[in-house]
Structures are given as C-alpha cells and as structure tokens.
Amino acid sequence: MQPASESPAALTPPAPTPPDLRVPALRLRGLAKRFGQTPAVDHLDLDVPRGSFYGFVGPNGAGKTTTLSMATGLMRPDAGTAEVGGIDVWAQPREAKQTMGVLADGVMLFNKLTGAQLVTYAGLLRGMDRDTVASRTEDLLRVLGLEDARGKLVQDYSAGMTKKIALASAMVHAPELLVLDEPFEAVDPVSARTIRGLLESYVASGGTVILSSHVMDLVQRMCSHVGIIAEGRLLASGTLDEVRGGSDLESRFVDLVGLEAGDQELAWLQL
Numbered sequence: 111m112q113p114a115s116e117s118p119a120a121l122t123p124p125a126p127t128p129p130d131l132r133v134p135a136l137r138l139r140g141l142a143k144r145f146g147q148t149p150a151v152d153h154l155d156l157d158v159p160r161g162s163f164y165g166f167v168g169p170n171g172a173g174k175t176t177t178l179s180m181a182t183g184l185m186r187p188d189a190g191t192a193e194v195g196g197i198d199v200w201a202q203p204r205e206a207k208q209t210m211g212v213l214a215d216g217v218m219l220f221n222k223l224t225g226a227q228l229v230t231y232a233g234l235l236r237g238m239d240r241d242t243v244a245s246r247t248e249d250l251l252r253v254l255g256l257e258d259a260r261g262k263l264v265q266d267y268s269a270g271m272t273k274k275i276a277l278a279s280a281m282v283h284a285p286e287l288l289v290l291d292e293p294f295e296a297v298d299p300v301s302a303r304t305i306r307g308l309l310e311s312y313v314a315s316g317g318t319v320i321l322s323s324h325v326m327d328l329v330q331r332m333c334s335h336v337g338i339i340a341e342g343r344l345l346a347s348g349t350l351d352e353v354r355g356g357s358d359l360e361s362r363f364v365d366l367v368g369l370e371a372g373d374q375e376l377a378w379l380q381l
C-alpha cells in the first residue's frame with residue numbers, strides 16, 4: 111500500500127481558497143498625511159468592493175496620488191490603516207504587495223533597462239518562472255504596441271511609451287488588484303482603447319481596478335464605482351449612478367468640488 115503522501119490526491123496542490131467577496135479589495139480607515147502644515151489626506155475612509163472598476167477623481171492637488179501611495183505601501187501614512195483584500199499593507203507589506211500591481215505616478219523606473227528587460231525584471235521579482243515571464247512579456251509588448259521598442263532603453267521612451275511599459279510591469283503577474291495612477295495620461299487614443307479593453311476583460315474575469323483620472327468622460331464610460339476627493343477628503347463614493355445622481359459625472363464633480371465653471375476670461379489674452 112502506498113503511503114498517503116504519495117497518492118495522486120496528496121500530490122495535487124490544494125485548490126486556492128476563493129477570496130471572500132465580502133472583504134473589500136481595498137479598505138482605508140482614517141488615512142492621513144500632512145506635508146508641513148497642510149493636510150494632503152485628511153483621515154480618509156474608503157471601501158473599494160472586489161470586482162469593481164473604481165474611478166478615483168478629484169481636482170489637482172486633491173490628494174489622489176498621496177492616498178494611492180499610502181494605500182499601496184509606497185508612502186508611510188501619519189495615521190490610519192490600509193488593507194488590501196483584508197491584509198494590512200503596512201503590517202504585512204510582503205503579503206499585501208503580492209496581491210497587487212501598481213502603476214505609480216512620478217516614481218522612477220529602472221530606465222537603464224530596455225522595455226523588455228523591465229517587464230521581465232518585474233515578473234521575476236514576483237517569483238514567476240522564466241518561461242511564463244518571457245511569454246507574458248511578449249504578449250504585453252505586442253498588445254501595447256511596444257514590440258519595436260522592446261530593445262530600446264526605457265530612458266529613451268516617450269512619455270506615453272513609459273506609461274505603457276510601467277503598466278505592463280504592473281500587470282505581468284496577473285494580480286488580484288490593479289492600482290493605476292493616471293494610466294491614460296500621455297497615452298495615444300489607439301493605445302488607450304487597447305488598455306481599456308484589457309482592463310475591462312480583467313475586471314470581467316474577477317479582478318479589481320482602481321484608477322485615478324481627470325478625464326470624467328472616460329471614468330463615466332469605464333467605471334462601475336467612483337470616489338470624488340477634494341482637499342484630502344472623500345466627498346462622495348459609491349456606484350457610478352449613486353454618485354452622479356441622475357446628472358453627468360462632470361457636473362456632479364463641479365457641484366461637489368465647487369469649482370467655477372470655467373467661464374472666466376483674461377482681458378489681456380483677447381486679441
């Protein structure tokens with residue numbers, strides 16, 4: 111008789127535990143950051159449901175990048191907690207970071223690597239095997255239109271190409287959660303459409319996306335949920351329909367944030 115440990119059943123890896131859908135993909139509580147006297151993020155609470163496509167919007171300087179940096183382990187908060195799928199980002203950074211892919215705004219990439227090397231490096235860093243990394247890197251370069259630039263140093267990439275290679279590096283390990291700070295900034299319309307398609311099918315397969323953007327029309331077309339932030343505080347959060355409340359997102363944004371409607375003139379610019 112075979113010992114139990116050698117039976118085929120014992121050699122089959124245990125099925126992964128399905129994620130508890132009641133646990134939010136991202137949960138922030140009392141998150142705060144101050145630069146000098148100015149609070150950039152002011153004790154912010156936020157729940158991002160699993161499987162949602164969450165748009166995080168706000169005016170310039172509202173605290174979006176600071177919030178997302180603290181939520182993903184890139185910037186230590188002054189106070190508060192951030193949990194990803196129930197894992198505390200700051201108490202268990204290694205476990206939390208395994209479950210997410212992050213496209214950060216303004217963070218230096220290893221730009222002396224070529225595009226292909228950068229994505230490969232990101233995959234290997236995540237503990238993936240070389241063959242899988244190689245085939246996924248090729249897929250990502252092809253889909254994002256970077257095949258011809260695969261051997262070029264990232265320092266010589268244009269702004270849009272840099273954004274796309276950073277996005278590829280964030281996605282290569284197929285994480286449960288993607289946190290993307292301004293993923294469409296500087297990206298051409300054809301690539302933007304491709305990225306949208308990739309993200310939509312990723313969410314349809316059970317992934318969660320959180321993205322920040324200034325483009326209300328895009329957020330309105332893509333996102334199932336929206337949060338509006340201003341002066342470090344969350345002014346509204348919920349499903350797209352709850353937040354826009356029968357209006358369009360841009361009008362709701364302007365109402366909540368209290369911006370002037372852009373009808374001011376500069377007398378000296380009237381030629």
Ligand SMILES: Nc1ncnc2c1ncn2[C@@H]1O[C@H](COP(=O)(O)OP(=O)(O)OP(=O)(O)O)[C@@H](O)[C@H]1O
Pocket residue numbers: 145148149150168169170171172173174175176177
């Ligand atoms: N490293 C820093 N040092 C000092 N102040 C900072 C720093 N980073 C951000 N801030 C300030 O914190 C506030 C929030 O900035 P943040 O970059 O989070 O806003 P944002 O919503 O991402 O803006 P944008 O839409 O313009 O990218 C701003 O007042 C900004 O000047």
